[in-house]
Amino acid sequence: MKNSSTVSKMHEVNPHIPKNFMVVLVIGFVLLIASVFLSLSLGSRMVGLQEVMDGLFRQDIDTYEANVVRKRISRTVFSLFCGAALGVSGALMQAVTRNPIADPSILGVNMGASLFVVCGMAFLNISSANQYIWLALAGAAITAVFVFGIGSLGRSGATPIKLVLAGAATTAALSSLVVAIMIPRSHVMDQFRFWQVGSVGSATWDGITTFIPFLLIGIVIAILSAPALNALALGDAIATGLGVRIGILRLVAALGAVLLCGAATALAGPIGFVGLLSTHVMRLVLGPDLRFVIPMSAISGAVILTISDVSGRLIGSPGELEVGVVTAFIGAPLLIILAMRSKVSSL
DSSP, rough: OHHHHHHHHHHHOOOOTTTTTHHHHHHHHHHHHHHHHHHHHOSOOOHHHHHHHHHOOOOOOOOOOHHHHHHHEEEEEHHHHHHHHHHHHHHHHHHHHHHHOOOTTTTHHHHHHHHHHHHHHIIIOOSSSSHHHHHHHHHHHHHHHHHHHHHOOTTTOOHHHHHHHHHHHHHHHHHHHHHHTTTOOOHHHHHHHHHHOOSSTOOHHHHHHHHHHHHHHHHHHHHHHHHHHOOOOHHHHHHHHOOOOOHHHHHHHHHHHHHHHHHHHHHHHHOSHHHHHHHHHHHHOOOOOOOHHHHHHHHHHHHHHHHHHHHHHTTTTTOOHHHHHHHHHOOOOHHHHHHHHHHOOOO
């Protein structure tokens, strides 16, 4: 994407580590550890600290509480991974589109993945995580290209407001198609409605194993793209002057975002607000430098989704409220507060 001279110029654009980065990093890890403990201990069955330790480290102990903890491990791991993927995906989408409110759910990418998954359920009779992932990735990629293409029409190119409008219109159209496919097929409706709400409760180790390669590839792409995306935030002309190949950069970064949100959506369903909220908070706290925003968006996304999952279990006890519903309830008011207290402009 850039030569060695460009690298030095990129560091001139963002030469310093944010003053509060280490403080935010420590707080992030503390919250991450706390969210893991809460996820393992809270639910329809409350478990104490000793039982959590027994379930994690004492395989010889076979009490009911220890087994409850072991059952929750896969769910906790998946919620962390899924939250991290959505957080990084949100950061990439905001950077690529230069739109501070870009998010898989707002730009229609989640709904594109949903359409392909419901088509697989209805016409291909699929039911496994491996099959969901490939269909969701294809749907997310095609929708992302379509929305960006529509939003780029006209003289001004891909402006934030045009992308949001294109995403909203695409979401509405695809949502209608999803309903049209489901209505005459009751078995698909039953299967799809639980997936569509968004949940990490059905996490399995097979699904997590399938998800990990997409998570790693997406995060590596995000980290390697971060310096060039910092230049892109200054404008296409300046980024080109710094040696950044804008077309290749947008393609590669968008690929990383699609891999992350597509894989997460395939296994957990279309969960909204996590990528938008986590990245927006990190930008307010750390500033615009993506070299720091991206890793912290991964941590904050993991914390937000895990805490939301725990909240859903407590609110819906003895059953549970799906995490996709909880993130919407938590995310919408917080984003309104953030918008009232800060100026949201194009990146």
